[in-house]
Amino acid sequence: MIMEIAIEVKNLNISYKELKAYSIKKMLFSHGKSKAEPFHALKDVSFSISKGEIWGIIGKNGSGKSTLLNAIAGIFAPDSGTIDLHGNSVSLLSIGVGFQKNLTGRENIILGGLLLGFTQKYIEEKMQEIIDFSELGHFIDKPVRTYSSGMYSKLAFSITATLETDIILIDEVLSVGDEHFKKKSSARMKNLISNDDRTVLMVSHSLSTLKKLCDQIMWVDGGKIKMIGQPEIILDLYEKYMQ
Template identity: 45%
Template sequence: MTDTSMPEHVIEVNDVSMIFNIASEQLNNLKEYFIKLVRHELFFKEFRALNHVSFKVRRGEVVGLVGTNGSGKSTMLKCIAGVLEPSEGNIIVRGNIAPLIELGAGFDPELTARENIYLNGALLGYSNDFIDEHLQEIIDFAELHNFMDMPLKNYSSGMVARIAFAIATVTEPDVLIVDETLSVGDVFFQEKCEKRIKNFIDSGSVTVLFVSHSMEQVERICQRAIWIEKGEQRMDGLVGDVLKAYKAQFA
């Protein structure tokens, strides 16, 4: 029997593994790769980026994923966002997702920033009418008023991040996925992005999954943390408890 007094699980990660096959020997060029592939001389070894990871997230929770580089945090977020399909297990997400994983992915560098707002908005499911209505809001947040008609190829990575963040967060999503987004751009814009994320959190209806190398930022923003190390789920609990255990390995 379902307990209707409990908040709904917005995200369910059920026994998820992500397996990549990588070449077991180093090849110098693409030609060498195809020759060995045709001759069946190329052998692959299995790499488990995630190994039987399971957790659930309730509506309105703010959960940080922590772990050393290459431990599978970003892979986990990409699986939840639907960018990658798990090799084993399944993931259920209830509601619309704003994935701030690779800011600027899907942009066309030959198009202007203004044109890319409509292009990226369409990829996120926004209609042209919606973008028309919110265009000035996006431009104002990005603070790039004088560069809207410049081709994106002339933008710095920080400027691209400004546009991408402004588009992805122009409306309140059900699930917000943030992967190192706040490390891009100048410190003032980082603070502005963090403030917008906190506004979503304060609303109580937005579920946030957050990855950052800044443990202070994770502790400041998140209520709960999940520690994933080399693809293995080590710990899941209150953010202070998990970060204490995570930091202890470096002591």
């Protein structure tokens, strides 16, 4: 049986400028110019994921995990190489990915949905479900800049968990909010992940979670793929490596 490919990454390279620490005095005498050196976040990364598979990504902080998810989500543009999602819709669940702070929660739901490729009609049909799940009440019509971090994360989670895409990218977020909301969001996430047609790529430092949920593990180190394989094998090797 030929497996349908959902995500295909070939020879992906991404770098960005890294500013070095610079004193005010030096900056004044260099006419405001500061030294910036390229940091190679991803180096010649290639892999493919079949439709319905759940992959986990592991690696030390700064190894390129979040950069990879952001690139697949279309937030970061590659310097070279290709990312082919084979026509699948994709969403990124990451509390660090921002809203427009001066817009209300409701306006951010519409904007977020449009950026995910959904029609305004569909988003408006799902609007009340998103609001109810978020438990934000009247705050949904307040600017997001007035939200606490908990409210912010609840809204981000509710949008991704309700406007379901073919591919879900998860960056360290499997449940959010207070204890009540954590149980609810964890249950919703497990339900989303268990859909056989949905492809999931997740970054997590919880090795037990990855071992329980994933079909394959990708180990990223220094911007390169170190290893891809079965969770039990890769995670055991990684644990020994980190010790």
